[in-house]
Amino acid sequence: MLNNQKKIYLFSFFWMFLVIMPVIVPFFMNLGLNMHEVFQLTAIFGVAVVALEIPTGYLCDLWGRKKTLIIGSFISGLGYTYLFYAKTFWQLVGYEIIIALALSFVSGADISLLYDSIEKSKQREGTKVIANMQLASVSGESFAAVLGGLLVTFSFKHVLIAHALAGWLPFFIALTLHETTYEKMVHKNHWHNFRDVFRHVFFNRDKLLILTFTNLTVWGLSTFFAVWIFQKSWQENGIALASFGLIWAAYNFSVGLVGKQVHWVEQRWGPNPLLIVMAVAPIVGYLSLAFFGGIAAVGLGLLFQLSRGICQVLLRDALNWRTPAAFRATANSLQSFFFRLGFAIFGPAVGYLIDRFGTPFALKALAGVFTALLFLTLIPLLKAIRETATNYIPEK
Numbered sequence: 001m002l003n004n005q006k007k008i009y010l011f012s013f014f015w016m017f018l019v020i021m022p023v024i025v026p027f028f029m030n031l032g033l034n035m036h037e038v039f040q041l042t043a044i045f046g047v048a049v050v051a052l053e054i055p056t057g058y059l060c061d062l063w064g065r066k067k068t069l070i071i072g073s074f075i076s077g078l079g080y081t082y083l084f085y086a087k088t089f090w091q092l093v094g095y096e097i098i099i100a101l102a103l104s105f106v107s108g109a110d111i112s113l114l115y116d117s118i119e120k121s122k123q124r125e126g127t128k129v130i131a132n133m134q135l136a137s138v139s140g141e142s143f144a145a146v147l148g149g150l151l152v153t154f155s156f157k158h159v160l161i162a163h164a165l166a167g168w169l170p171f172f173i174a175l176t177l178h179e180t181t182y183e184k185m186v187h188k189n190h191w192h193n194f195r196d197v198f199r200h201v202f203f204n205r206d207k208l209l210i211l212t213f214t215n216l217t218v219w220g221l222s223t224f225f226a227v228w229i230f231q232k233s234w235q236e237n238g239i240a241l242a243s244f245g246l247i248w249a250a251y252n253f254s255v256g257l258v259g260k261q262v263h264w265v266e267q268r269w270g271p272n273p274l275l276i277v278m279a280v281a282p283i284v285g286y287l288s289l290a291f292f293g294g295i296a297a298v299g300l301g302l303l304f305q306l307s308r309g310i311c312q313v314l315l316r317d318a319l320n321w322r323t324p325a326a327f328r329a330t331a332n333s334l335q336s337f338f339f340r341l342g343f344a345i346f347g348p349a350v351g352y353l354i355d356r357f358g359t360p361f362a363l364k365a366l367a368g369v370f371t372a373l374l375f376l377t378l379i380p381l382l383k384a385i386r387e388t389a390t391n392y393i394p395e396k
Contacts, residue, residue, distance in 0.1 A: 004117045004178045011173045013140035019163040022145040022248035023152045025231035039351025046344030048100030053337040056104040065113035066179040072105025073170040080167030084160045108332035116180040128263045131313045135256035142249035149245015209322045211381040216315040217338045218377050222282040222370050223308040237293045258309025279378045281307040286367035290360040
């Protein structure tokens with residue numbers, strides 16, 4: 001019988017079993033959308049998540065992890081089924097809002113339940129556990145990508161049917177999860193609860209916490225913009241649509257492999273070398289995609305997966321161990337809030353640059369932006385780590 005951690009890994013696998021993702025941009029364009037409208041959809045999704053993320057994360061801390069995972073996975077099943085019938089831009093807007101609600105419930109709840117299931121005596125195993133969760137997620141996305149790439153050779157209809165059916169599996173897994181015991185927030189004092197979360201994250205004497213929070217948001221965005229540019233770039237470089245699934249699978253699986261190495265690299269050389277690679281890789285990636293085409297462009301896209309694998313294990317683990325269990329889900333949702341807000345604000349601008357000036361120009365612009373952010377966000381974090389002269393993850 002599977003224990004709670006393994007069930008969470010299984011949930012993560014099927015939560016990311018997104019059959020439509022490796023061909024989502026061609027699918028949208030097949031419905032008549034341009035790249036600006038594609039980024040508008042993603043921005044609408046981001047705005048919806050921004051509006052819902054913190055309230056649903058707070059509800060998770062109040063109600064419990066299992067209940068919110070059940071609600072979120074049920075809504076996602078409805079959303080993926082609805083996508084089969086969505087044909088117009090505004091129908092797709094409806095789909096994005098439904099999925100945003102689902103994601104908002106699940107975001108923070110899954111990782112909080114995972115950390116609640118780890119004994120405090122095994123705190124240093126956190127990077128291993130979150131790496132396992134990441135590997136489960138990207139493995140699900142990788143297998144789904146292969147399936148999507150195969151099915152699209154028949155039609156987008158086949159892809160949508162498989163996507164809808166797979167979308168219900170997380171709901172049935174969520175029903176079997178076990179709610180762990182943790183100190184919950186007080187139900188009757190919501191304002192004070194929110195105040196405590198904001199004070200802990202933004203006005204804590206632990207300077208590493210706010211810098212970790214900021215860098216997790218910035219470098220998460222550095223790879224997320226690329227996700228929505230890849231498929232357009234592949235089309236422009238003459239990569240066959242049938243190959244998108246295999247490439248997408250290789251990209252995602254590489255994230256899991258990188259994440260699995262973070263623990264021992266950190267233990268041996270500390271976090272700083274990993275953090276430098278995390279920040280430099282997407283900058284080099286954007287410049288490389290701007291100047292190279294064909295198979296070379298596909299191979300260079302792995303730089304973003306290298307950064308993503310480090311970021312989502314090292315920084316996510318640091319954030320969760322520095323946050324009390326009572327409002328861990330709210331803190332995770334708060335970070336996701338800023339991540340989605342950033343994409344909602346700047347995503348449409350990137351889409352406009354692609355349509356107006358071409359993909360290479362947009363790639364060079366993104367490289368410039370994240371080079372500036374390296375000095376503004378990463379350098380202070382590296383300096384703070386040196387100043388502490390302690391472990392990156394503090395003892396409780």
